[in-house]
Amino acid sequence: MFVKIKLKMKLKHLFIGTLLIASVACNKNKIVPIKEAVTNQSAVGSTTEGFEVGVKTAYTAADVTLSTGVWNINDGLLGNSASDPKTGTQSARMRNSGTLTMKFDKTNGAGTVTIQHAKYGTDANGTWQLWYSTNSGTSYVQAGATVTTSATTLATASFSINIAGNVRLDIRKTDAGTNRINFDEITISDYTGTNPAPALTSISPASAAAGAAAFTLTVNGNNFINTSSILWNGTALTTTFVSATQLTASVSAALVASAGSALVSVSTPTPGGGLSTAATFTINAASTAKKFLFDNTKAETAGNADWVIDQDNSVPQRIPTPLQSTITSSTSESYWTGAISSWGIALAKLGHIVETLPTTGTITYGNTSNAQDLSKYDVFVIDEPNKVFTAAEKTAMLQFVQNGGGLCMISDHTISDRNNDGWDSPAIWNDFFTNNSIQSNPFGIAVTLNDISGTSTNITTLSNTITNGSQGAVTQIEYNNGATLTLNTTANANVKGLIWRSGYTQNTSNVMCASSTFGTGRVFMLGDSSPIDDGSGAAGNVLFPGWSSFSHEKLLMNASLWLAKKQ
Secondary structure, eight states: OEEEOOOOOOOTTOOOOOOEEEOTTOOOOOOOOOOOSSSOOOSTTEEEEOSOSOOOOSOSOEEEEOSSSEEEEEEEEEEOSTTSOOSSSOEEEEEEEEEEEESSOBTTOEEEEEEEEEEOTTOOOEEEEEEEESSTTSSOEEEEEEEEEOOSSOEEEEEEEEEOSOBEEEEEEOSOSSOOEEEEEEEEEOOOSOBOOOEEEEEESOEEETTOOOEEEEEEEESOOTTOEEEETTEEOOEEEEETTEEEEEEOGGGGSSSEEEEEEEEEOSSBOEEOOOEEEEEEOOOOOOEEEEEOSSOTTSTTOOOOSOOBTTBOOSSOSSOGGGOOTTOOGGGSOSTTHHHHHHHHHTTOEEEEEOTTOOOOSSOTTOTTOGGGOSEEEEESOOSOOOHHHHHHHHHHHHTTOEEEEEOOOSSOOSSOSSOOHHHHHHHHHHSOSSOSSTTSEEEOSOOEEEEEOEEOOSOOTTTEETTEEOOOEEEEEEOOEEEOTTTOTTOEEEEEOTTSOSSSSSEEEEEEEETTEEEEEESOSGGGOBSOOSTTOOOOBOTTSTTHHHHHHHHHHHHTTOO
């Protein structure tokens, strides 16, 4: 019988060979290389950990000082039993989701890593992965593919890393089973190659609006390595290595705060490496457009009414056609079909976005699955509703205003039930004000159940941008069968009358239009739909051309911009 003896020498330059001791009682020969356990240098330009130094007899996670340095062994131990496959006297035995992690950096990089592995005793097969870090363990990248351990004798797995600079390893058992895997003879060769020159082909996104929030920038190209960095105008960003063809980095809001551009490139350190060509990232001027949503879920086209900005074959769609991007300063209101198409086109001419909430839509706030949720708009316009709001819709509308939205409310005279369901717009608005789950009379406005007509120049003298804003000064309006408003400053101290009936005192009654605030949002209400009517619409409807009369366009456009916080 031949017996293997491992010699452990402390003399640095002593050559260690193989010592064989013969026994006459055995008929087999076995030759095994001896591993050096003190310096653990398996050859010039490489480092080997053989687990011959150190003691760990329990699976509890702990740092262990081995011959190469401190390693953390989690759900593992140093096994030296007959069932532990090993080269020498002991090896690392891991179970469950155990990890074997270097707590120090190898400073000469890593070319190739080889690891011996085998099943413990009669345990089932297991799987594991090798990961490596170049930033002292802050983040890790997987090397190669997942390895399956199926033999009871040590096999060698090899990984090509080819990374210069500091490197540390992490072996992770991935099958999470109680089966055990032994690891031994972890050899890391020094990196001796030259880093490739990085090549950048594209970036995503390639632009953002000034003032945008922080975002992740993806850089695509070739020859990226783990130490490659994304540069923003020459300054390195915190970069994540995804693959040899992709890197990502977080771009802070401060970097895109102002309109302009930035040069994005990739830098790889020496040896070799270099700087890629640059791609231009465009920071566009912040959009000043506001989004207006016109409701059509409350029978706004019932009877003789036509309170929509556009309809195709009498069916209003979400997006008006022709597209508003084709509207110019000379576009006529007849470009779209609807009794308030002039209002929509006037907003589009100012660069704002208008949409219709069609009959199939729903009034919600904070519902991410609703493509037309109110949270996605700045102003919600409801012109003469003829169906009562549900409890959920009332809550959504009030939450919209509370959180900064603008609500434009148009009423009509009492007894104006156009769809014969027992509700007319004054009653519907009053029900919204007094019968909701948020707050009774939240705006301090109520619709008076009356029916009046006439013109008025009885306009507030208080400074405001609704009666005297960017679209001009309001001097006169006309009612054709509308209702007045009654204000309650106790319910809301911010409610303000803007125009009163001719000959009446400017107090809390006989108000023709008013404004108020609620939370961080704004509301505007007009008691008659005639001033908004441009006289066009679906065939057969008898409409009133009020938009271009008196100061109606100035009043509604100023109110729209005030609601959108543009003035």
